[in-house]
Amino acid sequence: xxxxxxxxxxxxxxxxxxxxxxxxxxxxxxxxxxxxxxxxxxxxxxxxxxxxxxxxxxxxxxxxxxxxxxxxxxxxxxxxxxxxxxxxxxxxxxxxxxxxxxxxxxxxxxxxxxxxxxxxxxxxxxxxxxxxxxxxxxxxxxxxxxxxxxxxxxxxxxxxxxxxxxxxxxxxxxxxxxxxxxxxxxxxxxxxxxxxxxxxxxxxxxxxxxxxxxxxxxxxxxxxxxxxxxxxxxxxxxxxxxxxxxxxxxxxxxxxxxxxxxxxxxxxxxxxxxxxxxxxxxxxxxxxxxxxxxxxxxxxxxxxxxxxxxxxxxxxxxxxxxxxxxxxxxxxxxxxxxxxxxxxxxxxxxxxxxxxxxxxxxxxxxxxxxxxxxxxxxxxxxxxxxxxxxxxxxxxxxxxxxxxxxxxxxxxxxxxxxxxxxxxxxxxxxxxxxxxxxxxxxxxxxxx
Amino acid sequence: xxxxxxxxxxxxxxxxxxxxxxxxxxxxxxxxxxxxxxxxxxxxxxxxxxxxxxxxxxxxxxxxxxxxxxxxxxxxxxxxxxxxxxxxxxxxxxxxxxxxxxxxxxxxxxxxxxxxxxxxxxxxxxxxxxxxxxxxxxxxxxxxxxxxxxxxxxxxxxxxxxxxxxxxxxxxxxxxxxxxxxxxxxxxxxxxxxxxxxxxxxxxxxxxxxxxxxxxxxxxxxxxxxxxxxxxxxxxxxxxxxxxxxxxxxxxxxxxxxxxxxxxxxxxxxxxxxxxxxxxxxxxxxxxxxxxxxxxxxxxxxxxxxxxxxxxxxxxxxxxxxxxxxxxxxxxxxxxxxxxxxxxxxxxxxxxxxxxxxxxxxxxxxxxxxxxxxxxxxxxxxxxxxxxxxxxxxxxxxxxxxxxxxxxxxxxxxxxxxxxxxxxxxxxxxxxxxxxxxxxxxxxxxxx
Numbered sequence: 077x078x079x080x081x082x083x084x085x086x087x088x089x090x091x092x093x094x095x096x097x098x099x100x101x102x103x104x105x106x107x108x109x110x111x112x113x114x115x116x117x118x119x120x121x122x123x124x125x126x127x128x129x130x131x132x133x134x135x136x137x138x139x140x141x142x143x144x145x146x147x148x149x150x151x152x153x154x155x156x157x158x159x160x161x162x163x164x165x166x167x168x169x170x171x172x173x174x175x176x177x178x179x180x181x182x183x184x185x186x187x188x189x190x191x192x193x194x195x196x197x198x199x200x201x202x203x204x205x206x207x208x209x210x211x212x213x214x215x216x217x218x219x220x221x222x223x224x225x226x227x228x229x230x231x232x233x234x235x236x237x238x239x240x241x242x243x244x245x246x247x248x249x250x251x252x253x254x255x256x257x258x259x260x261x262x263x264x265x266x267x268x269x270x271x272x273x274x275x276x277x278x279x280x281x282x283x284x285x286x287x288x289x290x291x292x293x294x295x296x297x298x299x300x301x302x303x304x305x306x307x308x309x310x311x312x313x314x315x316x317x318x319x320x321x322x323x324x325x326x327x328x329x330x331x332x333x334x335x336x337x338x339x340x341x342x343x344x345x346x347x348x349x350x351x352x353x354x355x356x357x358x359x360x361x362x363x364x365x366x367x368x369x370x371x372x373x374x375x376x377x378x379x380x381x382x383x384x385x386x387x388x389x390x391x392x393x394x395x396x397x398x399x400x401x402x403x404x405x406x407x408x409x410x411x412x413x414x415x416x417x418x419x420x421x422x423x424x425x426x427x428x429x430x431x432x433x434x435x436x437x438x439x440x441x442x443x444x445x446x447x448x449x450x451x452x453x454x455x456x457x458x459x460x461x462x463x464x465x466x467x468x469x470x471x472x473x474x475x476x477x478x479x480x481x482x483x484x485x486x487x488x489x490x491x492x493x494x495x496x497x498x499x500x501x502x503x504x505x506x507x508x509x510x511x512x513x514x515x516x517x518x519x520x521x522x523x524x
Numbered sequence: 525x526x527x528x529x530x531x532x533x534x535x536x537x538x539x540x541x542x543x544x545x546x547x548x549x550x551x552x553x554x555x556x557x558x559x560x561x562x563x564x565x566x567x568x569x570x571x572x573x574x575x576x577x578x579x580x581x582x583x584x585x586x587x588x589x590x591x592x593x594x595x596x597x598x599x600x601x602x603x604x605x606x607x608x609x610x611x612x613x614x615x616x617x618x619x620x621x622x623x624x625x626x627x628x629x630x631x632x633x634x635x636x637x638x639x640x641x642x643x644x645x646x647x648x649x650x651x652x653x654x655x656x657x658x659x660x661x662x663x664x665x666x667x668x669x670x671x672x673x674x675x676x677x678x679x680x681x682x683x684x685x686x687x688x689x690x691x692x693x694x695x696x697x698x699x700x701x702x703x704x705x706x707x708x709x710x711x712x713x714x715x716x717x718x719x720x721x722x723x724x725x726x727x728x729x730x731x732x733x734x735x736x737x738x739x740x741x742x743x744x745x746x747x748x749x750x751x752x753x754x755x756x757x758x759x760x761x762x763x764x765x766x767x768x769x770x771x772x773x774x775x776x777x778x779x780x781x782x783x784x785x786x787x788x789x790x791x792x793x794x795x796x797x798x799x800x801x802x803x804x805x806x807x808x809x810x811x812x813x814x815x816x817x818x819x820x821x822x823x824x825x826x827x828x829x830x831x832x833x834x835x836x837x838x839x840x841x842x843x844x845x846x847x848x849x850x851x852x853x854x855x856x857x858x859x860x861x862x863x864x865x866x867x868x869x870x871x872x873x874x875x876x877x878x879x880x881x882x883x884x885x886x887x888x889x890x891x892x893x894x895x896x897x898x899x900x901x902x903x904x905x906x907x908x909x910x911x912x913x914x915x916x917x918x919x920x921x922x923x924x925x926x927x928x929x930x931x932x933x934x935x936x937x938x939x940x941x942x943x944x945x946x947x948x949x950x951x952x953x954x955x956x957x958x959x960x961x962x963x964x965x966x967x968x969x970x971x972x
Contacts, residue, residue, distance in 0.1 A: 093718035094696040096689065097729030100717070101753055105731065109748030111738055118734070143696070156721045164752075202738050209732075210716075213692035214699055241544065244661035245848045247698035248542040248591070251662055268658075269548070270541035273604050281545030283553065284657075286566070286855035289871040290559055290650050300557030304612075305549055316874050390848060399847045400693045400838060407734035423737040426764050 091143040092153055092174070094211040097162060103203050104167040110414055112170075112203035117409040117420065117437045120182075120196040120216060122189070126224070126398035128508025131499060133227050133492060134195055135257040136219030137185035141479045143211045144176050176204050180474035183440070185483065186260055186492035187469060188499065189220075190453045192515040194438040195403065197470065202410060209405040217401045218250065219257040225372070225396035226261025227496060229388060231504040232376040237264035237385045239280055240271075241367065242393030254393045260488050267387075275485060285339075288315040298328040308334035310365055318346055319353060326357040335363035335384065343368060344381050351382035371396050372506055409437050422457065434517065441467040442498075442513070450498050456518030539591040540601055540622070542659040545610060551651050552615040558862055560651035565857040565868065565885045568630075568644040568664060570637070574672070574846035576956025579947060581675050581940060582643055583705040584667030585633035589927045591659045592624050624652050628922035631888070633931065634708055634940035635917060636947065637668075638901040640963040642886040643851065645918065650858065657853040665849045666698065667705040673820070673844035674709025675944060677836060679952040680824040685712035685833045687728055688719075689815065690841030702841045708936050715835075723933055730785075736763040746776040756782035758813055766794055767801060774805040783811035783832065791816060792829050799830035819844050820954055857885050870905065882965065889915040890946075890961070898946050904966030 106112035125132055149157075149171040157163055157171070178200020189195050196212065198205045230238055240258040243251035248270075255263075255271030265280045266272065272279035283301055291297035298311050307329045313321035313336045325336055336354070338346050343366045354362050366378065367387030375386055391397075406425075411418040422435030436457035441464035445451040454464060472480055496503060503512040554560035573580055597605075597619040605611055605619070626648020637643050644660065646653045678686055688706040691699035696718075703711075703719030713726045720727035731749055739745035746759050755777045761769035761784045773781055784802070786794050791814045802810050814826065815835030823834055839845075854873075859866040870883030884905035889912035893899040902912055920928055944951060951960040 093721050095717050096715040097727045102731045102735045105749045105752035108752040210692050214696040217693050218695040244658050247666040248662040249697040250695040267544040269543050273541050279545045283550045285873045287550045289855045301553045304553035304556040394847045399842045407737045425733045
């Protein structure tokens with residue numbers, strides 16, 4: 077695939093260097109030892125959700141597919157690796173021809189997950205799979221953390237639209253991915269133009285305090301904005317005095333004024349008189365947008381306020397206290413020997429440090445109760461029990477190195493809303509608690 | 525500047541879309557109102573440090589210079605803005621010729637800062653300056669947050685080298701910037717190859733648990749690694765049993781073994797017997813690297829342990845609890861009228877929401893006590909008091925649109941170490957407290 081087709085505001089000629097050095101040194105050692113071609117199964121999962129969270133949200137899958145497809149070592153990259161003596165010539169030769177030829181299965185993007193859910197599975201030779209660890213984890217850990225916060229916020233907001241406006245609070249490219257993840261989690265729009273350009277997410281935005289301050293009076297500023305952007309625009313009313321600004325705004329734009337935005341102060345205290353004032357001025361259709369440092373709790377508290385849309389910045393792009401998911405990428409099975417036909421054997425780390433995991437290639441299914449509500453995340457090795465066969469979660473994403481399908485973000489977003497709706501009601505409680513579904517393991521010792 | 529010269533693993537043809545939509549709609553309204561060309565002064569500052577932190581660290585300045593230089597609207601970007609009807613044709617025409625022609629002053633990168641420090645100042649027409657808000661804040665807020673965490677960690681580590689290895693816990697491009705910011709804050713190396721490629725930061729890494737699990741025995745894995753990477757390599761010894769692994773490691777590599785790495789368990793409890801065992805086996809020069817979920821407190825607690833290097837991941841790239849700085853970009857002065865020769869007048873938001881700021885173009889100086897230790901951050905408008913003239917903090921970064929100088933990262937890192945050393949000793953206490961310097965304002969009402 078030509079990366080130019082991705083319409084990136086930032087062209088990614090290769091994702092190969094978004095990689096920890098040890099992936100390449102392991103490759104070199106395995107090539108030399110003759111073990112590099114052993115068929116291997118790596119799984120992405122998390123041992124725990126962030127403290128108090130009830131569910132996780134898979135996000136970034138689409139970006140992972142792009143990253144896998146564009147994971148190539150061109151002359152510039154190879155020259156760097158050679159010059160810095162990071163790997164030897166035999167390894168460089170191998171890397172020059174690198175192209176992932178294996179298979180990827182995973183939870184579809186937007187799906188919810190729990191501790192132990194096998195969110196993604198990468199199968200192929202050890203060599204081709206191990207290299208992808210860092211970039212896959214970067215994407216899934218970042219995007220899923222943002223989507224999880226977004227999902228809590230969007231369920232707290234109910235029918236009120238949410239505007240993502242956190243670009244200035246995070247790395248400029250994280251911001252683009254964050255806007256995407258926020259949309260997956262139920263946000264409506266973004267302020268970030270690059271996210272609109274790259275992912276087609278609807279963008280919004282009208283003006284800041286600087287615009288008011290640029291002009292000699294607030295009235296001048298409002299008039300300039302309405303002249304340029306029309307009466308349907310959103311006027312920012314908290315540069316000086318909110319009540320006076322609301323009056324001026326309706327005088328300038330008339331009752332057709334689209335919205336007023338309040339960016340500071342106690343929003344509950346300001347929104348009520350703002351609504352009353354707008355109504356008294358006849359601007360009954362003029363909306364109120366509030367935007368000051370909101371998190372999911374503030375959004376929930378605003379449910380009773382007369383706001384029509386909430387803008388969320390810092391807390392969204394920082395995952396509302398949990399800026400990263402704790403996903404890991406672990407070898408869970410590999411060929412018993414160097415023989416290409418050797419069967420797979422499960423493997424797992426066994427030290428006493430608490431970082432143990434369960435070996436073997438896993439399936440996952442969500443069991444429903446008699447009312448059709450999810451009651452358990454069931455993860456197993458070996459055959460899938462017949463009663464769960466129709467409830468399996470993993471889908472094929474890449475086959476023999478070919479990406480099978482890319483999905484429109486709206487499909488992903490709808491999937492997330494549906495998956496969340498299928499959980500027990502306590503999933504959308506904001507209070508801290510345990511994961512809303514238990515993870516049950518069905519282990520068949522010999523099955524792989 | 526040709527962006528290819530930046531040696532980016534990710535080519536950034538333009539940074540123009542790392543921008544909130546309202547910057548462009550404000551531009552359109554100002555162009556129509558005839559106020560777009562009013563000379564304006566924007567300042568970047570923060571109202572507070574993250575709770576309990578003693579100082580901030582300016583990081584990202586070099587990336588800001590790149591972003592300003594590459595802020596251009598090409599045909600693809602203009603086509604997007606047209607198709608989505610984000611701005612009108614007159615604005616598109618103006619954007620097509622965009623090139624920043626103003627001036628930027630700022631704290632040099634690596635310098636420390638406090639609440640109210642005018643970290644960066646952007647001067648030019650309103651139109652050309654307002655567009656840069658989002659991308660400048662994205663970079664400074666992200667990079668400074670990471671550098672501040674890195675600085676605390678590096679002062680806690682003392683002479684022990686710190687390895688940045690958090691790429692998998694953050695967005696793949698944040699990771700590159702985070703490795704850069706970590707280096708500025710005193711880290712020694714990174715695992716992230718893209719950071720080595722892009723910024724020349726030394727990279728390290730040898731192997732993961734997957735490599736041990738790939739092989740039939742731990743001994744096979746160690747032998748394969750030593751065969752490929754030499755006896756000076758670092759062997760990971762906590763896949764199964766640490767004591768047994770250390771014994772095997774020295775048997776395989778001999779006393780010339782470079783290091784052993786421990787990635788789980790209670791590091792203090794494991795490092796001591798590990799050191800003793802290595803010494804008994806004659807591997808007295810073999811180092812111990814510990815890497816499990818460290819933060820600055822864990823690093824400080826390891827000061828008493830026999831570790832020789834610490835690897836830090838999650839807590840570094842997430843800013844150790846503070847993943848973003850709270851910097852804002854505010855219009856502080858603008859031409860009194862549309863007359864090109866009009867004098868500047870200070871401006872500031874004045875609403876009751878607590879988000880007030882001080883108008884006017886500011887200078888900053890760090891006052892020293894009689895022992896040469898910093899005692900106050902002095903910020904003012906108007907003339908600089910004679911006794912502070914030699915202690916001014918801001919330097920010229922861009923003049924008439926031309927970037928004046930780029931600095932090697934080592935220079936920036938050395939500056940940071942020196943700036944931190946110039947603060948009162950309590951700066952490097954890890955415990956929560958107030959900013960170690962008070963910010964004093966010297967306001968001359970008429971001075972601009």
